[in-house]
Amino acid sequence: MAYARSAADLKPAYDYVVIGGGSGGAVVARRLSEAGGATVLLIEAGPSDRGVASIADPTQWVSLTRGPYDWGYDYAPTAHVNGRTIGIPRGKVLGGSSAINAMMWYRGHPRDYDAWDAAGAKGWSFRDCLPYFKRCEDWEDGETEFRGAGGPLRIERSRDPHPVARAMIDGAVELGMPRIDDPNGATNEGATLSNFNIASGTRWSAARGCLWPVENRANLTILTQSLAIGLGFEGSRCVSVRHLVDGVPVETRADGEVILALGAIDTPRLMMLSGIGDPEELKRLDIATHLALPGVGRNLQDHPLVRAVNFRAKVPMGAPRDNGGGSMLNWKSRADLPAPDLHAFCIQSRSAVPEIANTHDLSGDVFALAPGLMGSKSIGYLRLHEASPMGRIEIQPNYLVEQADLDALVTGVDFVMDLAGTAAFADLFAGHAAPTRRLNRAETVDFIRNACSTFFHTCGTAKMGADAEAVVDAELKVHGMDGLRVADASVIPIIPSCNTHAPVTMIAERAADFILGAG
Structure with missing residues (x-):
């Protein structure tokens, strides 16, 4: 099956359920569906990006902010910015923010990733990450020591x-x-x-590069316009996702894992709504604590x-x-x-x-x-x-x-x-x-x-590491919870000196390997 149109098209359970169809989720869904026929459900809150001229045209990206494909979030005002509210565009469409961003492909400095390793995200040095950056890429100049060719994301000057x-x-x-x-x-x-995710004058988003070529795989189901509203648990294991289909709550089980890829705003939001977070914050909201992780929502960087x-x-x-x-x-x-x-x-x-x-x-x-x-x-x-x-x-x-x-x-x-x-x-x-x-x-x-x-580089709100505020471990598994992993910008412990699309894509490539036991 390719696209699910209604609840009737969904199975009661899949091997893997990926929530969020952006730079992280699109990669994870593609890679998991390549492996041994495992069934994969990808849930995206926004619509499909197919046939949207303003998304495909690189020159129109600014017009996409504050439009129907943007969540419409704001940063709260402070005196440091003279009391101003600052809009923070985030993609609400298949492809996520890679469908509405400026298409910059840039990974920063090697020291950025060495700093992750030094901060407790062991195994995430630049040397560890470079093969996954290369695996993402289809660089116009071909493969080199630092660049990849033949990957799902086309990159051109x-x-x-x-x-x-x-x-x-x-x-x-x-x-x-x-x-x-x-x-x-x-x-x-x-x-x-600049390096751009642009090919022959057309945006090359995570959806176009990772999902379009495999959307007809029998073991991959893509469900758009479905908002995730909660996670289901059996003891210390995450076993299901509650999400809206045509406005009606549906619960879909994951026999293997649930992978959160909603981004640095909505991944911690969903975790907190499901009872994973700082007990004091959850108590303030009258949410029962299922798993105490004080770092959820902290460490936000941009x-x-x-x-x-x-x-x-x-x-x-x-x-x-x-x-x-x-x-x-x-x-x-x-x-x-x-x-x-x-x-x-x-x-x-x-x-x-x-x-x-x-x-x-x-x-x-x-x-x-x-x-x-x-x-x-x-x-x-x-x-x-x-x-x-x-x-x-x-x-x-x-x-x-x-x-x-x-x-x-x-x-x-x-x-x-x-x-x-x-x-x-x-x-x-x-x-x-x-x-x-x-x-x-x-x-x-x-x-x-x-x-x-x-x-538009929000990150860090479910950081990777081993300290008291770390939310996921070095294999992106949520501390204290089986069957739940995160593969998006929220896991970044220290913001790298670059646009976040490339590192999130790399993180997702690694996540897929961890899940499949190849990492």
């Missing part, structure tokens, strides 16, 4: 980079930054064309993005190319750092949060450079305020709480201001738009607080 993308690279080189061919190669430090530094253009920007960007920079905010912590990308048009757009003139031809912090240290949390699947939830990344994060972003804003003044931008730069001039430090800090946004 721009065929015809926009002038702003070229200028960003050339300008950074003028300012002393090295030029590198591939940020997923031997080093990520430097200026480079990269802060300054969106963005806008400039007036001397020439029309033309139709957007690629994802509307095309190139990226990775560099150090301080010379003594062991690896890059700052990241920036270009935007072929205006880009601003409402607080900036409403107070600046961004009419006419405008381009933008967006600096962000990939080495962020601030840590937040997720809390439920209602004990219901769609109840009120508080999501708090604590952006800019750490002074070091703010200091690094000041350096980032100053650098992209310098970029606009290089010879590489001489044919493009026609003046400042937002901000309207060079700023002193105090003004830059206020601009950052007003422009702070998200890279």
Whole structure:
């Protein structure tokens, strides 16, 4: 069977039930269905991505946020971002956030994964992870020591980079930054064309790459528009999932395992609703504690993005190319750092949060450079305020709480201001738009607080490790619970210095091997 259309199409039990059809769940479902005829049910809360033109077109991804394929979540305001609410797009569609994101394929620095291993996620060093990164990939340049070929996810550079993308690279080189061919190669430090999950001008999401080619497997069932509302237990074993089909609760058993891949917001939410979490938090919600794991919902991390530094253009920007960007920079905010912590990308048009757009003139031809912090240290949390699947939830990344994060972003804003003044931008730069001039430090800090946004890299809320706040072990099994595993961004213990799609895909590849006994 391919797609289930109603409860009548479902079996009462499957060998494996995977909840969430995004970057993690799509991979796990594909790999498990390859192995020995095991029956696999993939449950996705959103609709299919098939035939949705705005998803397929890489240039339209911004329009997908706050639309029908987005959960519509927000980060709660704090004084550190001048009391602003920040939207956090998360995909509610087959393919998950890989169906609505900016299609960046980037794994950061090897030290990121060595840090996981050192923090208690034993066996997750870069050397351990690299074979799984390679297994994900179908890299346009073919297999190398660092890159894979023939995997489910196609990865390409721009065929015809926009002038702003070229200028960003050339300008950074003028300012002393090295030029590198591939940020997923031997080093990520430097200026480079971005790697995209784009093939021949079409988005290559987790659904398209992992599920479309195998959707007719007899042992794989894909159920869309089905919201998971709870987990069922027999003692210390997870044995079933309760989910809605056409609005009616259904319970489906898992004879082998249940794999949670709902993402860093909805995986901890489902766990808490099912009685797995901090007993004090569960008591506040009148939820009986089935398994005490205080770390559920804690350790939330995301990269802060300054969106963005806008400039007036001397020439029309033309139709957007690629994802509307095309190139990226990775560099150090301080010379003594062991690896890059700052990241920036270009935007072929205006880009601003409402607080900036409403107070600046961004009419006419405008381009933008967006600096962000990939080495962020601030840590937040997720809390439920209602004990219901769609109840009120508080999501708090604590952006800019750490002074070091703010200091690094000041350096980032100053650098992209310098970029606009290089010879590489001489044919493009026609003046400042937002901000309207060079700023002193105090003004830059206020601009950052007003422009702070998200890279969409929420992670860490069910972290991997062995300490008191760890939720899963090094094989992604929930501590103290049999038959339940997590394969999404929530297990990340320390946020890596990259977009999270690539590491989540790698995590899911490893999860499948662990489940099948091959890891």
